[in-house]
Amino acid sequence: MDRNWYDLPNEVRFGIRYLSAHFYPKRYMERWSVLKPLSVKLADQVKEYSPQQVQEELDHFQFFDLYFREEPLSQIELPSSYIKFFDDLVEDFQSGELERIVTRFHLVTEGILATTGLDVLRRAGEKYSLPQFVTGIRHIIEDEARHINFGMSLVTSKEYAVKRIEELYPQAKRIVEDGKEKLDHLVPFQEILEEMEELKRGRIYRLSKL
Ligand SMILES: [Fe+2]
Numbered sequence: 001m002d003r004n005w006y007d008l009p010n011e012v013r014f015g016i017r018y019l020s021a022h023f024y025p026k027r028y029m030e031r032w033s034v035l036k037p038l039s040v041k042l043a044d045q046v047k048e049y050s051p052q053q054v055q056e057e058l059d060h061f062q063f064f065d066l067y068f069r070e071e072p073l074s075q076i077e078l079p080s081s082y083i084k085f086f087d088d089l090v091e092d093f094q095s096g097e098l099e100r101i102v103t104r105f106h107l108v109t110e111g112i113l114a115t116t117g118l119d120v121l122r123r124a125g126e127k128y129s130l131p132q133f134v135t136g137i138r139h140i141i142e143d144e145a146r147h148i149n150f151g152m153s154l155v156t157s158k159e160y161a162v163k164r165i166e167e168l169y170p171q172a173k174r175i176v177e178d179g180k181e182k183l184d185h186l187v188p189f190q191e192i193l194e195e196m197e198e199l200k201r202g203r204i205y206r207l208s209k210l
Contacts, residue, residue: 001067002130015185016124017068019117021076023140024064025086028078032086038093046098046154053150056143063136079178085171098154103164106151110144112199113172116192118144124186158207169200
């Protein structure tokens with residue numbers, strides 16, 4: 001935790017913790033505990049799906065766990081839109097259908113939702129001079145960029161992938177809208193929505209070039 005953490009306004013601290021909990025939903029981990037063995041299994045099955053990626057996700061959890069040790073993220077409740085989205089992700093993983101997993105996890109969850117959220121965290125960390133936090137977030141952003149590229153490389157039907165993005169996008173947007181009040185203290189909410197739209201367009205554009 002940065003030394004000046006407690007100097008931040010309450011609503012900013014809460015906003016940062018609220019958004020961070022989306023990356024480390026400690027309160028709900030038990031509910032999705034099956035995701036870890038399922039992703040390890042996927043790493044076994046898919047050539048190039050490096051176990052390193054699974055390890056990186058665990059390292060990200062650890063960063064948030066350590067940073068918020070004094071104010072644990074287990075205290076943070078997340079909206080039902082988020083819970084439902086990850087319940088559906090578990091179903092996708094359980095189906096074992098690679099394209100279903102990749103389109104929800106790599107393209108929408110990481111490629112749109114997490115990219116937007118990490119950028120908001122980075123901007124808030126910079127604005128409020130939290131060097132330790134920003135360093136950790138930048139590191140995660142780099143890892144995620146690799147994960148997303150990897151996901152893109154697994155897409156075989158761009159028509160299906162575009163259809164999935166269009167289908168899942170409103171669910172992802174709902175999660176962000178449900179956090180409006182808290183997120184607005186970090187970055188003007190309209191900018192967050194615009195960034196999300198832009199990322200969606202960007203993903204679809206890249207798919208069209210495959
Ligand atoms: Fe990732």
